[in-house]
Amino acid sequence: MMKKCDVIIIGAGVVGNAIARELSRYEVSIAVLEKELDVAMGASSRNSGVLHSGIHYKPGTLRARLSVQGNAMMKDLCSDLKIKIEYIGKLTVAQDEDGIETLHSLKEQGEANNVPGLEILDQEQMQQIQPGVGGIKALYSPSTGIICPYGLSIALAENAAANGVEFYLGHGVTNISKNSREFVVNTAQGEEFEAPVLINSAGLFSDRVCEMLGIDEYRIYPCRGEYLVLDKRLKGTLSTLVYPAPRKGGAGLGIHLTNTVDGNILIGPSSEYVDEPDDFASTSEIMTQLKKEGHELLPELSTTDFIRSFSGLRAKQNPPEVGGYKDFIIESRDDFPGFINLVGIESPGLTSAPAIGLMAKEMVGRFVDLKDKDRFVSERPGSVGFFHELPEEKKADLVAKNPDYGEVICRCEQITKKEILDAIQNPLRNSTINGIKYRSRAMMGRCQGGFCLPRIVEILKQEFGYKPEDYLLQSKGSPLFSGRVR
Amino acid sequence: MQNIKHDLVVIGGGPAGLAAAISARRNGCRDVLLIERAKTYGGILNQCIHDGFGLHRFGETLTGPEYAQLYIDEFKAQRLEAMLGTIVLSMDSGRNLYVSSRNGFKKIEAGAVILSMGCRERTAGAISLPGTRPAGIYTAGAAQNFINLQNIMVGKQAVIMGSGDIGLIMARRMTLEGAKVESVFEILPYASGLPRNIQQCLNDYDIPLHLSTSVINLHGKERLTGVTVAEVNEGLMPVPGTERYVPCDTLLLSVGLIPENELSRGANVVMESRTGGAQVDDTLMTSLPGVFSCGNVLHVHDLVDHVSEEAELAGRFAVEYLDGGIQPRESYIQIEPGEGVRYVLPQKVSGARDFTLSLRVAAPSRNQSVWVKDSEKKLARKKMLRLHPAEMVRIKVKANKLGSAKRLCVSVK
Ligand SMILES: Cc1cc2nc3c(=O)[nH]c(=O)nc-3n(C[C@H](O)[C@H](O)[C@H](O)COP(=O)(O)OP(=O)(O)OC[C@H]3O[C@@H](n4cnc5c(N)ncnc54)[C@H](O)[C@@H]3O)c2cc1C
Ligand SMILES: Cc1cc2nc3c(=O)[nH]c(=O)nc-3n(C[C@H](O)[C@H](O)[C@H](O)COP(=O)(O)OP(=O)(O)OC[C@H]3O[C@@H](n4cnc5c(N)ncnc54)[C@H](O)[C@@H]3O)c2cc1C
Numbered sequence: 025m026m027k028k029c030d031v032i033i034i035g036a037g038v039v040g041n042a043i044a045r046e047l048s049r050y051e052v053s054i055a056v057l058e059k060e061l062d063v064a065m066g067a068s069s070r071n072s073g074v075l076h077s078g079i080h081y082k083p084g085t086l087r088a089r090l091s092v093q094g095n096a097m098m099k100d101l102c103s104d105l106k107i108k109i110e111y112i113g114k115l116t117v118a119q120d121e122d123g124i125e126t127l128h129s130l131k132e133q134g135e136a137n138n139v140p141g142l143e144i145l146d147q148e149q150m151q152q153i154q155p156g157v158g159g160i161k162a163l164y165s166p167s168t169g170i171i172c173p174y175g176l177s178i179a180l181a182e183n184a185a186a187n188g189v190e191f192y193l194g195h196g197v198t199n200i201s202k203n204s205r206e207f208v209v210n211t212a213q214g215e216e217f218e219a220p221v222l223i224n225s226a227g228l229f230s231d232r233v234c235e236m237l238g239i240d241e242y243r244i245y246p247c248r249g250e251y252l253v254l255d256k257r258l259k260g261t262l263s264t265l266v267y268p269a270p271r272k273g274g275a276g277l278g279i280h281l282t283n284t285v286d287g288n289i290l291i292g293p294s295s296e297y298v299d300e301p302d303d304f305a306s307t308s309e310i311m312t313q314l315k316k317e318g319h320e321l322l323p324e325l326s327t328t329d330f331i332r333s334f335s336g337l338r339a340k341q342n343p344p345e346v347g348g349y350k351d352f353i354i355e356s357r358d359d360f361p362g363f364i365n366l367v368g369i370e371s372p373g374l375t376s377a378p379a380i381g382l383m384a385k386e387m388v389g390r391f392v393d394l395k396d397k398d399r400f401v402s403e404r405p406g407s408v409g410f411f412h413e414l415p416e417e418k419k420a421d422l423v424a425k426n427p428d429y430g431e432v433i434c435r436c437e438q439i440t441k442k443e444i445l446d447a448i449q450n451p452l453r454n455s456t457i458n459g460i461k462y463r464s465r466a467m468m469g470r471c472q473g474g475f476c477l478p479r480i481v482e483i484l485k486q487e488f489g490y491k492p493e494d495y496l497l498q499s500k501g502s503p504l505f506s507g508r509v510r
Numbered sequence: 511m512q513n514i515k516h517d518l519v520v521i522g523g524g525p526a527g528l529a530a531a532i533s534a535r536r537n538g539c540r541d542v543l544l545i546e547r548a549k550t551y552g553g554i555l556n557q558c559i560h561d562g563f564g565l566h567r568f569g570e571t572l573t574g575p576e577y578a579q580l581y582i583d584e585f586k587a588q589r590l591e592a593m594l595g596t597i598v599l600s601m602d603s604g605r606n607l608y609v610s611s612r613n614g615f616k617k618i619e620a621g622a623v624i625l626s627m628g629c630r631e632r633t634a635g636a637i638s639l640p641g642t643r644p645a646g647i648y649t650a651g652a653a654q655n656f657i658n659l660q661n662i663m664v665g666k667q668a669v670i671m672g673s674g675d676i677g678l679i680m681a682r683r684m685t686l687e688g689a690k691v692e693s694v695f696e697i698l699p700y701a702s703g704l705p706r707n708i709q710q711c712l713n714d715y716d717i718p719l720h721l722s723t724s725v726i727n728l729h730g731k732e733r734l735t736g737v738t739v740a741e742v743n744e745g746l747m748p749v750p751g752t753e754r755y756v757p758c759d760t761l762l763l764s765v766g767l768i769p770e771n772e773l774s775r776g777a778n779v780v781m782e783s784r785t786g787g788a789q790v791d792d793t794l795m796t797s798l799p800g801v802f803s804c805g806n807v808l809h810v811h812d813l814v815d816h817v818s819e820e821a822e823l824a825g826r827f828a829v830e831y832l833d834g835g836i837q838p839r840e841s842y843i844q845i846e847p848g849e850g851v852r853y854v855l856p857q858k859v860s861g862a863r864d865f866t867l868s869l870r871v872a873a874p875s876r877n878q879s880v881w882v883k884d885s886e887k888k889l890a891r892k893k894m895l896r897l898h899p900a901e902m903v904r905i906k907v908k909a910n911k912l913g914s915a916k917r918l919c920v921s922v923k
Contacts, residue, residue, distance in 0.1 A: 252638070257775070308640040308726065315638070326783075328768070332635030334643070412599075416608060420511035420615040427612035432597045435547070436772075472633040478655040481662070492662045497645035501732030504645050506759070509661045509687055 025215045029053040030392050032219040034197050036063035038377045040225035041180035046381035048187035050394040059196030062454040064177035066227045070336025072282045075169035076372040079134035086352040088137040090376035097378040105179035106408045108285040114168035114265040117159035123269040127163040141166040154264050172285050174462045182451045183404045200236040221391050223364045228301035228339045230367045242367045246301045246337040249293025250310045253332040259287040279317050291318040297344040306333040331470045341368040356387040412438035434476040436469025458498040512616045517541035519620035521598050524553020525814050526626035526805020526821040528581040533825025535588045547597040552578035557658045566815035601777045622800040622828045629767040629806040641728030650676040650764040665760025670694040671725045673701040677764020682711035691717050697724040700874050767810045784853035785809040792859035793827035802828050850922030861912045867905050871897045884915035
């Protein structure tokens with residue numbers, strides 16, 4: 025197959041999807057090439073889900089500007105995309121005089137970055153916001169929020185697709201060349217795409233994409249952050265985010281508790297450099313450490329409250345011996361006109377994504393004519409949140425209208441058959457088990473699918489004709505089953 | 511929204527719920543409603559197609575479905591009412607339930623409730639298993655469901671982690687279906703499943719059981735390619751140098767069952783951390799008046815016969831409660847696990863009637879006795895040739911022996 029279009033985007037993480045969605049407002053044809061069978065299988069589904077306020081970044085950097093701008097854009101975006109978002113604020117807590125000094129410099133830095141509403145609080149004021157919180161002073165940033173990172177990534181992609189963007193899932197880019205006018209991009213499936221504009225948003229693999237063009241000045245050092253997920257039983261114990269005042273030279277913001285919009289709490293992330301850009305293993309050393317810190321941070325935690333572990337990889341530009349942070353690289357390359365290159369989009373990449381989308385659009389506009397589409401649809405159909413979050417009367421109405429709402433398939437998260445069917449029939453036509461999981465939340469609760477996976481398998485068999493070999497966990501090489509019982 | 515009332519609502523249609531409902535009817539309750547989220551009765555027994563059920567009650571060994579059928583037939587003969595395919599989503603302390611099914615979302619007010627929701631399996635996440643997260647990792651019960659109910663084979667080369675009964679039974683089942691079961695690895699120095707299952711499911715098929723050994727790492731990015739196992743010390747920590755790699759494409763976890771008490775917690779029923787179930791008195795009533803608990807949701811049973819027996823008591827006492835015969839008391843005799851006992855149930859008794867204690871010991875032993883004592887006073891004793899944590903012990907205590915006891919201690923000596 026040979027496909028010609030105006031813009032090719034490599035990588036369907038939150039960044040690639042935000043760019044795709046932004047460009048889908050205009051009369052341009054866009055192909056997004058993603059090596060995995062679903063969007064957001066990289067860093068974009070494996071992070072803290074925090075909308076950072078922007079206090080941590082040096083004024084004048086892209087990280088400072090784009091995070092503050094992205095944070096501010098997120099509210100309207102989420103309302104359009106029907107995504108839950110909660111601005112729950114954050115306390116950055118100092119334990120000693122040094123810490124207090126750090127708070128003041130963070131406040132100054134934040135104000136220089138135009139972060140709204142920053143305040144230094146004393147113990148009494150801190151207790152009002154989060155009863156029981158330790159520390160002597162805190163910097164309060166009301167614009168810090170939480171969001172479901174894969175929910176946002178998927179929603180951006182679905183909305184982009186609804187506006188004409190073509191997503192090629194399972195299409196890993198292996199080779200790129202440039203002829204006089206176009207980039208020619210080949211995939212592992214043997215297909216070829218051509219476009220005058222090429223965008224590299226391949227996250228942890230962005231250095232490899234650069235290399236395909238012969239650009240060798242970048243190198244990504246994956247830095248793993250492990251997390252533990254806590255049972256929803258503890259929902260409500262945190263009303264705001266509480267972070268330790270950062271230490272100098274650290275590669276992350278320190279281990280802390282983060283609420284998710286779906287009612288769990290995350291402990292993490294750790295920070296450890298690894299060799300491979302897809303080494304998502306969890307380790308017993310870190311899990312033990314996270315549990316210990318979890319018990320200290322949350323005394324009511326019991327050993328049965330840990331329901332799962334996961335890890336994500338930060339796309340660091342500095343080698344381990346240097347550590348720390350570098351600014352995002354977002355550049356329109358002069359040596360390859362039309363090549364828009366995004367490298368090292370680590371935290372706050374999620375927060376910044378909508379603003380990165382705008383910035384990339386400006387760059388694209390220099391190469392192709394961005395004419396407004398008559399019929400750009402900014403809203404995603406459906407409603408915010410899950411069936412089980414609705415008031416009882418509303419549930420009764422919906423079940424009366426559609427009995428599939430009455431059948432609860434995932435008992436832990438109380439996800440209904442209707443929601444599972446919607447997830448199976450998703451607009452991006454992903455057909456993996458993890459795809460159903462990320463869209464419906466089934467299998468994400470305390471029994472981790474022990475109960476509902478067999479029932480989802482049955483639905484796929486009965487209503488969609490799946491055979492045992494059709495079930496994939498998330499990639500071609502991850503079949504769930506070995507065949508029929510003999 | 512439809513709002514209905516029933517005298518007694520039984521939540522769960524497994525062996526516990528069925529026996530409780532039947533018993534309530536036999537004891538005179540006319541208005542019993544059983545609610546089951548599956549489309550069929552029988553609970554976990556439906557996927558237990560092996561035999562070994564009912565030896566105590568019926569003197570013969572039945573398969574799980576056969577055992578369940580006896581109760582289903584009786585349930586129907588008694589013309590008991592049920593809502594199948596209906597899940598109870600929440601319950602409050604006033605016994606108001608919200609239920610959902612294809613027929614609608616309803617509120618039910620219950621005069622009394624029997625909790626018999628069974629249990630679920632512990633997962634890889636719950637035991638914080640390190641490593642990657644590829645396909646091929648299943649709880650033994652989920653694998654049992656795929657193989658026995660859906661005719662789907664989960665893998666070709668399996669390792670089983672944990673020696674719980676379901677894991678042992680699945681070791682045999684996988685072997686019979688042509689898979690190679692490499693080994694069963696148990697972290698404790700003894701097996702947690704029943705001795706007869708060790709014999710019939712492992713020894714008879716030459717499947718090795720490695721005690722004091724655990725799976726410490728998972729490998730494979732897409733499908734499981736192998737596990738690392740290691741011997742563990744007394745503190746259950748891996749002993750360096752004993753690690754070895756076992757190739758496999760499937761890992762089945764049989765690492766414990768957790769009573770499914772989310773509904774109970776939602777209604778603020780007082781729970782017991784040792785059992786994972788509710789605290790109950792000698793009528794099996796929980797801390798909430800009119801709410802009773804029995805079967806695996808109360809504590810994990812090894813024999814279904816005991817489940818049925820316990821559930822019959824719950825049914826009987828629920829009817830007594832509805833008739834005004836049971837009221838929460840001001841004081842109870844507390845029952846506590848002593849030396850060598852992991853847990854004992856009920857946690858408190860009225861002293862008004864004879865009762866049976868259910869308990870599990872902490873470690874295997876031979877030629878010991880289980881004692882029930884009021885400080886030094888011996889109230890009951892059961893001599894046991896063999897004691898094993900996998901086998902629940904039941905011991906009867908007579909009310910007329912209690913005297914002025916305030917606190918009983920149950921121990922192994
Ligand atoms: C532990 C951790 C915690 C974080 N916490 C936060 C936070 O709280 N707030 C915040 O704002 N940010 C946070 N971040 C940062 C944020 O997650 C990232 O900045 C963001 O997800 C980056 O998105 P992306 O689209 O660039 O990368 P990715 O999501 O990794 O997407 C890149 C995509 O490119 C695909 N790809 C790669 N190579 C190819 C190829 N050759 N062909 C086709 N496709 C390819 C990949 O499969 C992948 O889907 C965190 C990150 C980590 C790791
Ligand atoms: C795999 C396995 C093998 C076993 N092998 C043997 C054996 O060989 N011999 C033997 O004697 N015993 C055996 N047992 C033990 C015995 O079968 C169980 O202890 C017994 O089935 C437990 O009965 P139960 O009714 O408490 O729970 P379950 O059988 O689990 O029934 C609970 C029911 O409640 C329903 N339910 C739960 N929550 C809700 C809700 N919110 N709304 C509506 N319905 C709900 C569930 O759908 C389920 O049907 C085995 C157990 C297992 C799990």
